[in-house]
Amino acid sequence: xxxxxxxxxxxxxxxxxxxxxxxxxxxxxxxxxxxxxxxxxxxxxxxxxxxxxxxxxxxxxxxxxxxxxxxxxxxxxxxxxxxxxxxxxxxxxxxxxxxxxxxxxxxxxxx
Amino acid sequence: xxxxxxxxxxxxxxxxxxxxxxxxxxxxxxxxxxxxxxxxxxxxxxxxxxxxxxxxxxxxxxxxxxxxxxxxxxxxxxxxxxxxxxxxxxxxxxxxxxxxxxxxxxxxxxxxx
Numbered sequence: 001x002x003x004x005x006x007x008x009x010x011x012x013x014x015x016x017x018x019x020x021x022x023x024x025x026x027x028x029x030x031x032x033x034x035x036x037x038x039x040x041x042x043x044x045x046x047x048x049x050x051x052x053x054x055x056x057x058x059x060x061x062x063x064x065x066x067x068x069x070x071x072x073x074x075x076x077x078x079x080x081x082x083x084x085x086x087x088x089x090x091x092x093x094x095x096x097x098x099x100x101x102x103x104x105x106x107x108x109x110x111x
Numbered sequence: 112x113x114x115x116x117x118x119x120x121x122x123x124x125x126x127x128x129x130x131x132x133x134x135x136x137x138x139x140x141x142x143x144x145x146x147x148x149x150x151x152x153x154x155x156x157x158x159x160x161x162x163x164x165x166x167x168x169x170x171x172x173x174x175x176x177x178x179x180x181x182x183x184x185x186x187x188x189x190x191x192x193x194x195x196x197x198x199x200x201x202x203x204x205x206x207x208x209x210x211x212x213x214x215x216x217x218x219x220x221x222x223x224x
Contacts, residue, residue: 031210045214
């Protein structure tokens with residue numbers, strides 16, 4: 001797998017359900033970030049979790065980080081149709097000199 | 112999202128033309144980046160800058176060039192466009208700190224015919 005690989009590639013859920021996306025990486029990181037991208041637009045920064053943190057919350061978003069498994073998950077609770085977008089994880093490597101974006105998870109929330 | 116501006120939003124040009132994609136940010140960020148992204152695919156870093164008069168090539172080989180004469184401005188130039196350059200180009204900026212996220216522009220969708 002590549003650094004910052006998301007799983008699943010695509011996810012389709014009903015409005016009101018929770019959506020969980022996962023990100024795995026290979027090398028040690030300084031921090032991990034999640035971004036959202038609406039179709040044809042730029043990325044929007046959602047949340048950052050540092051390597052010494054295990055969980056962070058922001059509104060309906062919950063991010064966990066397991067450095068022993070080199071993985072992170074993004075949970076969106078009570079999803080809405082407006083959450084339909086692609087979600088990318090970005091790993092900032094130790095030293096902070098390089099940031100690698102994954103290929104993203106495409107989330108479809110049906111009304 | 113309104114603090115980093117990319118123009119044009121869409122561009123269709125003929126093969127062999129020279130083009131410049133503009134990117135400006137009003138946040139005073141030291142670091143700026145250009146990414147190339149095909150639809151539904153991952154982002155590939157093509158150029159970056161850590162400050163005025165500092166530019167580096169990224170991971171993806173690119174026939175483009177960049178300049179950073181002013182902190183707020185980071186234009187990308189293609190000397191001779193080819194159909195293989197058809198893609199979306201995203202500009203981003205960030206503070207110097209490593210624990211700070213990127214701010215992205217809305218992108219330029221380039222089609223070379």
